[in-house]
Amino acid sequence: MxxxxxxxxxxxxxxxxxxxxxxxxxxxxxxxxxxxxxxxxxxxxxxxxxxxxxxxxxxxxxxxxxxxxxxxxxxxGTEPAALEAYARQVVSEKLTQFRRFITGTVSPHAAAHPNDKRIRHIVAQLNSIESTLDLIASARPNPPGGGRTASPSGPRAHVWRLLSSCAGAAIPPTPPTPNGR
Missing domain, CATH: 1.10.10.10 (Winged helix-like DNA-binding domain superfamily/Winged helix DNA-binding domain)
Known part of the structure; x- marks a missing residue:
């Protein structure tokens, strides 16, 4: 590049x-x-x-x-399905690169300094990022009509149920500020 x-x-x-x-x-x-x-x-x-x-x-x-x-x-790309497939492909590639970075660079450093608070914090943050990328990469695409699919079964079923329950929740309006916005 x-x-x-x-x-x-x-x-x-x-x-x-x-x-x-x-x-x-x-x-x-x-x-x-x-x-x-x-x-x-x-x-x-x-x-x-x-x-x-x-x-x-x-x-x-x-x-x-x-x-x-x-x-x-x-x-x-102008088709939504092609754009979504491309985004999933890119996220999957970045997830692989990220996992290699964690296993090749961060894990040996963390093993060499197991009591370092800063290293433990970095490892926790990187694991959080890895799980988020994994969730995005493994999510099923939306159906062509844009509607919701039936809730899946398997290892990620609880994540889908949580996301679908959050999506339907009403978000209370924020009160106006003193300047009216």
């Missing part, structure tokens, strides 16, 4: 526009990286720079988000 300063440069923005134009011409199939480079007539480095800049600019300019999967390659 190019540095932030290079993603914001004029060249990166030009490459992002070229990549976006090529991807607009490619729907709904998407393009693999080497085909994207060939279709845009950019070098692989320029395509990577353009993709990074495009990811940064897409939200601020109201463009459809850039998604990538192994089956279809790079594409501009």
């Amino acid at each position: 190019p540095r932030a300063s290079r993603r914001r440069g004029n060249a990166a923005r030009r490459h992002a526009d070229t990549v976006r134009f090529v991807l607009f011409e490619a729907p709904p199939a998407g393009l693999e990286f080497h085909r994207l480079a060939r279709a845009s007539a950019l070098s692989p480095h320029q395509v990577r720079s353009g993709l990074a800049a495009l990811k940064d600019e897409a939200t601020s300019k109201g463009w459809p988000p850039l998604i990538c999967n192994r089956a279809d390659g790079y594409q501009l």
